[in-house]
Amino acid sequence: MVDKISQLFLRISPYAAFVLFPITLWCVFFWVPSDAFLGLNQRIFYYHVPAAITCFLGFASGGVASGIFLKTGNKDWDHAAHASVGIGLLFGTILLATGSVWARTAWGTWWTWDARLTTFLVLWLIFASYLLLRMMADDNEMMPRWAAVLAIVGCVNIPVVQFATRLWRTIHPQVIRNPDGGINDPAMQATLGLCLLAYFVMFSWLWALRVRMLRMHDRVDYLLDEAYREGNA
């Protein structure tokens, strides 16, 4: 199933991405009106919010794929989880970077320990440790299972992290569904939707490429072992 999904993405997503991203650029920089209060720099939000959603999507699907892997033992799902977390982390990095740039102009600081920023930084760290674990134990046959458990534990921990940091402090703007100052303009909503779609497409493409790469990596390992065995026998 993982194979079929990634094949499909590889066939469709590159074209979709090449069409969608130029359109989002035009929308964000020329078409959509500036926010009345926040001004020009608010436009980064169209790339910032989709990054947050895509990052969540990556971590969550990493958790789900890990669960399926533990249940079935099918290595394809391990690759799917590995790719999801890796690409999710990439989008998490985009999220933190764009957020930081925006915070500099809006709040006058590159970083602040606001609840949402902190949540994502913590999640970023949790899933970075997932990739590190995979690197540090690549000689251990149990590693995929360990990584899977870590991904699931990380996902289950997300609400706890969110709750704790929100309780801790918050100054992050509530943009969506906030009657005063939120985005009510249809053009803004359309742009956001389009950017979200473009990000999903990008995610699926990168994910599929990564899955294919991991499969090939395994295949090479297998063939090397095989060749070594043959040479040795």
Added chain:
Amino acid sequence: MSNDAATQPAIIAERVERRFGNFRVLRGLSLQVDCGSVLALFGPNGAGKTTLLRMLAGLASPNRGTATVFGTALPGNAKLRRRIGVVAHDAYVYADLNARENLAFYTQLYRVTDTERAEQLIERVGLAAAADRAVRTYSRGMLQRLALARALLHRPDLLLLDEPFTGLDPQGVARLIELLAEERQRGTTMIVTTHDFDRGLAVADRAAILGGGKIAWQSSGGLPDADEMSRIYATTVSPGA
């Protein structure tokens, strides 16, 4: 009991495949071992002997194919593990405890009710003199003896012995062969892997060669002697095969 057609075999493995990382160690291995029979398993390094025993002990499940031990599909459960004893490369004993304490721990873990059992086994494997010394001070052979006592502690119905002769002195080997003969009398099913044809054939009533992740050869009827066995081995495990 072993000839009773009504009793099901102790081990049935059908087209079992087991990977280690990305490498397929077992490649469609099929094997049947009757209750009460003793199988001597030969094969070159890396043929998958240890992997097979680990799988039978419930430490790993087959990636493909099916394997059952006493009718329970692997990787089995706690009830099945109660019936299996393992002697492997590692002795599974704590270096900072002495032989008595180690066996007392496993007596509790396996819920062995016979309180004399551990003491008797220490005597039988020839560790009585060293029983109060921390295991850290033991030699390889002494560790092997203790591992044997540990594996026999709960009177298992299936005994898996991975190269049990390694490190043992001639006296230790004699004691091991004697103990295994007793277990065989008792009707314990056993698999013994070894590179020593003489010793392997001395304790077994069946022999097999593991090669290329499969059973490459197995005895039918009587056992060959060691010389014949080494000839069979040489042709079965030929270089480049």
Added chain:
Amino acid sequence: MLAIIWKDIMLEMRSRETIASLLVFGLVVLVVFNFALDVTPANVLELAPGLLWVAIVLSAVTGLGRTFLIERENGCMTGLLLAPIERSSIYLAKLLVNIALLVVFEAGLIPFFILIYTVPIGGNLAALCAVVLVGTIGLAAAGTLFATVAAGTRARELMLPLIVLPLQIPLLISAVQATGLVLAGHPLGDLGNWGTILVAFDVLFITMGWLAFEFISVD
């Protein structure tokens, strides 16, 4: 399960290695922080909760790896996995041993902490101990689960903190806040959501460890 607990305690009593290194490490952290932060009677209430928890968390995360190291020698972990017990009870046994170890460690650390920083504890020592205990259970639950994992990686001592510290951030936040409230003289009933997070974290990680241990121990 009792057999494993008893065996671990016996081994620890014999060597006292883990508890000694935990204690000394904890003290070192407390002392080092004094120079890093310059704690004075004026700011002690502000800084003390954080100091205490940084000392506890860092010691725990470096010390807990040891519980599975004693199972590495002679392949003892395999011996446990072969035994006719549920794999999840191996986790629970190790968890209880780790909680016991950490409690003994904290019993030594907390008096020292109160003493050297002259923390005004008032009549709230029992409440402080309760917060520390609940926090410790959560620390041990996550630490025990990933200690087996870290033991199998190349950079063992580094890997456990790397995995466990980010996971424990909600616990750390809540424990520090709850300790702050307790030190300021509030009773346990005033902890509100901080208490809830601490307990929820404990329940969540014990459950996950119990469920996941089979998956991480055998293939």
